[in-house]
Amino acid sequence: MEVTRRDLLKGSAAVVLAGAIPRGVAADDDPLPSWNDGPSKEAILDFVRATTDHGSPKFVPEPERIETFDQDGTLWVEHPMYSQVVYCFEQVPALVKAKPELANVAPFKTVVSGNREAVSKLPTSELIKVLAATLSGMSVDQFEDKVKKWLASARDPRWKRPYTELIYQPMVEVLSYMRAKRYKTYIVTGGGQDFVRVYSEKTYGIPPEQVVGTAGGTTFGYDKNGRPFLTKDPKLLLNDDKAGKPEGIHMMIGRRPFAAFGNSVGDREMLEYTKAGDGERLAMLVFHDDADREYAYGPAQGLPDTKVGTFTPALYTEAQSKGWTVISMKSDWKLIFA
């Protein structure tokens, strides 16, 4: 059954029953009011028409309507540093207090020193040690509590707003619109699965079970009262980046998406895999070309690779040759944040 735009706008029983959250959909005929008219907006509307209109030769049955969205740089700000990495760094002082033997050990010593330049130069292998130490060795419930508390008080240094408010309003509209059209929206992120699951429902309307991310294992055990609980292990189960994204999609979802949104080389394989399916498929890349309202980084600016995911010239070329749509934040989006 199809939820018509009219149902959606009426907030009718149909939509409420279907669990669709019409948040971000404006009270006129336009489901994407924060998008300027142009090829990007048209690509989204065309795709939805082609796959959800009953008369369409490329109609997709509801259960198969799966879409995947990268998070960092696609749904929210990733610059100058992933929020989760900020979280991990900010856990280090407490970690060192609990384990004083780490105080003089690299890379913890560097992080505690507060020397930003030294921290920004930490090689990936050292960074991983910080992530592993701050993301494991506690129960999954303790971790969730820590992240919730941190999110409530942490502020982005530029906008002085909680990280969960720095989500791109045009993309929030895409999520809502797609859900109203009975697409299941998934986050597929290189970020930590357990981290993103803490806020995904409240922030994006995406429930924990629809978050696929980089994941460590857990170990089942019992506390002293015999109550079972899960401990987070430092062991990596799923490295949900690059080729790991389609691999993670197969593991966690088991179906090929009909649409995928990304913004960097970390999303390349996910977009290739999505587009290689039969029928109508949509692949879109958010291009950060708006230095005033957000950031500009990538090949167009001739910027060197940054710590965060990059939009390389090769990716741009591949997008052109394969019919992926590149979203210009500067020209396609009327506003960035709500």
Next chain:
Amino acid sequence: MEVTRRDLLKGSAAVVLAGAIPRGVAADDDPLPSWNDGPSKEAILDFVRATTDHGSPKFVPEPERIETFDQDGTLWVEHPMYSQVVYCFEQVPALVKAKPELANVAPFKTVVSGNREAVSKLPTSELIKVLAATLSGMSVDQFEDKVKKWLASARDPRWKRPYTELIYQPMVEVLSYMRAKRYKTYIVTGGGQDFVRVYSEKTYGIPPEQVVGTAGGTTFGYDKNGRPFLTKDPKLLLNDDKAGKPEGIHMMIGRRPFAAFGNSVGDREMLEYTKAGDGERLAMLVFHDDADREYAYGPAQGLPDTKVGTFTPALYTEAQSKGWTVISMKSDWKLIFA
């Protein structure tokens, strides 16, 4: 919003819109017509009332309504051998034909010999070699095709029916009833995730993304035309049995279930984990005590451990002491198969 029993029976717009499949629900007031009145049926009805009636102090909001079901022995017949193991054995001749060097190597030699007694005595370590060899080394699409073809022609030796018809009608009713009550129903099986996903939607109304099972990794690559595809690896990512069940639930769902159904020691930790949550939780065990209509195995029969998951005396004791409900197939179920 609550789908009332009346809505359900009317097949009203509400149910259709909500995507609920009222299959298996009879056209009278009883949502579980294949269940005899008694403590098992009452436990299910009480649980649903407690968690979905709006006035209930233990009301659970819709997005949190997660339930998990073991498959083998809980939703369909597991005796005398798991269907998936039968599948793997039946792949061996073709495998040996493709790789003649395996013909004289254990355990493949034993399987090809057709000596049933020798095959049934294969130790687990040898069995795993057969599983790994027949469940990997092909693309995920090729695997899906093979399983589909096999399911279409394979027949259970006792009932001469396709395995996917040997599903327990009373449990099908539980699945349908729970979905009508807005519970998301998941399979959490020690069986292969990719295997079960091939038929889960058609057989149980459970989509692939709601199947958690033992899973190997995949590797992303490109074919000679540059088209991306995933190859199934022999590497084990998730051993979804015993403690691996709550670990797999955390990995794949990220929420603790409100109800869990199992039938063997492989489900113990899942039931413990489920029951340890706050509020109303339901834990149920299917007890195979019906030698006439299905099979009888487990402690009550004094049978030795079988190849398949067992219901040990210790499990029975734990169920009694922790308030888990034991379902007697013989006395609780009016019929076994549809």
